[in-house]
Amino acid sequence: MDRTSSFMASRILAAVVPVTLALLGTLIANLPVSFLGGIVPAPLLGLMPIYFWCLVRPDLMPPFWAFAVGLLEDMLSGGPAGVWTFAFIVTYALIDRQRDAFAGLSGLGAILGFATAAAVACASAYAVEALWYWRVPPLAPVMGELAMSVIFYVPIAMFLGGVHRRLVGPLRSDF
Amino acid sequence: MANGTWRNTRSRGYQMPLAVLFVLAVAIVLVGKAQTTLFDSARARVTDWMAPGLKVVHQPFDWISGWWADLGEGYGVYKENVRLKEENARLRQWQTYAVTLQARVKRYQLLLHAVPDPALSSVLAHVIGRAKRPFLETMILDAGKDNGVKPGQAVVDARGMIGRVFLAGEHTSWVILLSDLNSRIPVVIEPGHAQAILTGDNAKAPALDTLAQGAQVHEGDQVISSGDGGILPPGLPIGTVVADGHGFRVALLADPASSQDVEIVDFKNPIEMPSAPTPKDLPVAAAGLPPAAPPPPPVQQTAPAGNQAVAAPAAHVPAQPQPKTPARKPALKPALKPADTTAQPPADTADDQ
Numbered sequence: 001m002d003r004t005s006s007f008m009a010s011r012i013l014a015a016v017v018p019v020t021l022a023l024l025g026t027l028i029a030n031l032p033v034s035f036l037g038g039i040v041p042a043p044l045l046g047l048m049p050i051y052f053w054c055l056v057r058p059d060l061m062p063p064f065w066a067f068a069v070g071l072l073e074d075m076l077s078g079g080p081a082g083v084w085t086f087a088f089i090v091t092y093a094l095i096d097r098q099r100d101a102f103a104g105l106s107g108l109g110a111i112l113g114f115a116t117a118a119a120v121a122c123a124s125a126y127a128v129e130a131l132w133y134w135r136v137p138p139l140a141p142v143m144g145e146l147a148m149s150v151i152f153y154v155p156i157a158m159f160l161g162g163v164h165r166r167l168v169g170p171l172r173s174d175f
Numbered sequence: 176m177a178n179g180t181w182r183n184t185r186s187r188g189y190q191m192p193l194a195v196l197f198v199l200a201v202a203i204v205l206v207g208k209a210q211t212t213l214f215d216s217a218r219a220r221v222t223d224w225m226a227p228g229l230k231v232v233h234q235p236f237d238w239i240s241g242w243w244a245d246l247g248e249g250y251g252v253y254k255e256n257v258r259l260k261e262e263n264a265r266l267r268q269w270q271t272y273a274v275t276l277q278a279r280v281k282r283y284q285l286l287l288h289a290v291p292d293p294a295l296s297s298v299l300a301h302v303i304g305r306a307k308r309p310f311l312e313t314m315i316l317d318a319g320k321d322n323g324v325k326p327g328q329a330v331v332d333a334r335g336m337i338g339r340v341f342l343a344g345e346h347t348s349w350v351i352l353l354s355d356l357n358s359r360i361p362v363v364i365e366p367g368h369a370q371a372i373l374t375g376d377n378a379k380a381p382a383l384d385t386l387a388q389g390a391q392v393h394e395g396d397q398v399i400s401s402g403d404g405g406i407l408p409p410g411l412p413i414g415t416v417v418a419d420g421h422g423f424r425v426a427l428l429a430d431p432a433s434s435q436d437v438e439i440v441d442f443k444n445p446i447e448m449p450s451a452p453t454p455k456d457l458p459v460a461a462a463g464l465p466p467a468a469p470p471p472p473p474v475q476q477t478a479p480a481g482n483q484a485v486a487a488p489a490a491h492v493p494a495q496p497q498p499k500t501p502a503r504k505p506a507l508k509p510a511l512k513p514a515d516t517t518a519q520p521p522a523d524t525a526d527d528q
Contacts, residue, residue, distance in 0.1 A: 032222075032229065032304025032315050041307055063193045067200065074203075075214050076221070078342075078349060079310040081207025086200040093193055122309075128204055129310050137356055138377045141309040 014168045018060045021163065022049035022069045025156075030076035041145045043152040044118060046073055050088065051117050052160045054095045055103045057168060066092040080132050087124035094120050111153060118149045219344030222304075222315055226347050229303045230317065295408055297438040298322045300330075303347070305432070312355040312377065314338075314431060318439060319346045327406045329440040335412040335428030336360075336400060337437060348439070352431050353413070354381050361403040362413060362425075367391040370401060373413065373425060380417060380424040394418050398425050408442040 025045030046069045053061035070088030074081055095102060095117055105113040122142045129137050207214070222229075283289070300322075304315035318324050320343050330337045330350045338358065342349040351358055358375035364383070369390035375381045386392060396416040402409025414425040 030306065030308075031232070032306040032313070041309060063196050067196045070200070071203070075217055077308045077311060078218060078306065078313055079308060080204075080211075081214050082200060082203035082205075083310065085203055086197075089193070089197050089200045093197070096193065125309070132204070132208060133356070137310065141307075141377050145309050 010169075014057075015060055017163060017167050018049050018053040018057065019065050019068075021160070022046050022061075022065065023072060025049060026069055026072045026076065030073065041141060041148055043149040044073075044121060044145065045152070045156070046070075047088065047091065047118060047121055047149065048114070048153055048156050049160060050092065051095060051114055052157065052164070053168075054092060055099060056164060058096070058099070060168065063089065063092050063096070080129065083125050083128045083132070084121075086128050087121045090124040091117050091121040110157065111150065114153045114157070115146075115150045118146055118153075122146045122149075215342050218349070219319075219342055219347070222347040222349070223319070223344040226303060226317060229315065230301075233303050296441045298324060298441065299436060300324075300348070300439055301436055302434060309377075310356055312352045312375075312431075313341075314350045314352065314434075316340075316348045316350060316437065316439070317346065319344045319348050321345055322439075323441060324348045324439050325441075329400070329407045329411060329442065330437050331411060331440060332429050332434040332437045334430070335414065337429045337431050337434060339407065340439060350437075353427060354379060354431075360407065360413070361401040362398050363401040363409075364390070364392050364416060365397045365399060367393075367396065370403075371398075373398065378424070380414075380419075380426050383416070383423040383425060386423070392416055392423055394423075406442070408440060411440070 023046070025048060029042040029045040050061055050066050050069060054066075066088045067085060070085035073084040073088070077084065102113045102117075122145060126137065126139075126142050298318050300316035300318035302314050303317045306313050306315075314337075316324075316330070324340055324343045326340050326343055328340045330339060336353065338350045338352040338355070339360075340348045341351040353360060353373060353375055354377060355375045356377050358373070358381065360373040362371050362373045362383075363369070364371060367390060369392055370387060371383045371390075371392075372385045373381050374384045383392070383398075394416055398413045398416060400407045400409055400411040400413060412428055414427040416423050417426045418424075
């Protein structure tokens with residue numbers, strides 16, 4: 001009985017942790033506090049858990065949660081509605097289609113993999129923004145956000161890897 | 176990196192929800208475009224709820240931000256001090272000149288019975304949050320609807336205009352900065368009094384758009400709000416003109432990154448109602464006047480056939496009753512008199528005095 005309850009608890013924890021981290025990352029990234037006088041933009045912290053667990057455990061990061069995290073990003077960031085929701089769904093579709101290619105990457109390749117995913121997210125958001133306002137927005141702020149996201153992914157991927165090993169774990173055959 | 180525990184579990188069952196969610200995301204974009212305030216109330220509530228925490232969290236960030244900004248300025252303190260002393264001396268001269276001019280303008284306004292400038296009230300607010308995202312640069316203030324803050328009001332600090340309120344919660348409000356991509360402010364460039372639109376594009380210095388052809392704009396000209404549209408008060412200092420090679424931009428006087436306390440200006444522009452129409456402005460029948468006299472008959476009855484076409488419109492007039500007094504010309508004379516008097520030079524009145 002104890003083994004069963006422990007098994008269920010670990011299963012629930014494994015299911016909750018990726019989504020919680022994605023939502024928490026979105027909240028932190030959109031906190032209206034400016035570090036270093038607003039020189040650097042906030043990274044896409046919400047996208048990192050989506051990318052990570054979409055590759056490692058896609059059963060725990062279904063597309064619905066990418067949609068929900070994008071929606072939260074839209075609501076908190078103050079920008080036009082749906083921009084990041086659309087961007088995250090497009091990025092998820094890319095990762096889902098190219099999972100074999102992305103998952104085989106390691107080291108610098110893994111960072112480049114995330115950079116590709118983040119670039120797709122930023123490009124999608126940029127395109128929607130351009131269509132929304134029907135003019136070409138400046139490229140520099142989006143490039144800044146992309147650069148910050150890639151730089152921040154290095155330590156955060158290590159953190160997510162640790163969390164995954166300790167709390168989530170690989171997919172078991174009995175799940 | 177961290178992909179060692181990966182195991183391929185791709186399931187084709189995801190494809191259908193992904194397509195549905197894609198359509199939903201597009202729908203949100205379209206609905207958001209049609210209804211731009213889709214998320215605004217939710218954002219305002221979230222910010223209201225977070226306001227006490229933000230005040231606490233923001234303090235150390237302010238300190239770090241200020242420390243970072245001061246770090247670069249610490250090296251040139253002596254030179255900066257000398258420069259500021261010289262500038263202060265110059266500004267004192269300008270202050271004396273401005274006070275004199277202000278008194279003179281007031282005297283002129285009294286003499287001319289000019290409509291006084293509308294009074295401005297303001298709410299003092301503290302900055303409790305700043306956000307710089309690719310498509311939005313904003314700051315959050317700790318004053319909202321409870322303090323009389325409304326969307327559209329101008330936000331200024333001690334140096335000049337920062338932006339305007341675009342979302343007001345109960346206790347907090349969001350400010351769209353002048354440099355933001357979505358900011359459009361009607362401005363006047365002095366001393367040429369050229370009208371333009373200050374357009375934010377997320378650059379530090381917003382651009383000047385829609386300058387009238389032939390407008391004389393020079394680097395260093397002053398940019399102030401024009402007050403067109405009646406939302407923002409006229410005359411708020413904004414910045415100085417700088418050239419960037421392709422056109423003109425405005426170096427803002429205010430620095431939103433370092434502003435701690437700001438004023439939200441409540442501008443109540445009196446609505447200009449059109450004056451009541453006089454009987455002369457109304458159609459003849461509505462004014463109760465006798466109908467207009469028909470045009471005088473042609474002097475020469477033996478006009479050529481081509482001239483008959485000119486007199487042809489008179490054929491519509493006989494439908495109206497003929498006036499008893501055919502001559503109405505004298506009635507037109509008084510209406511012309513005011514125009515004649517204004518055209519005269521004021522030398523006579525000056526001589527009379």
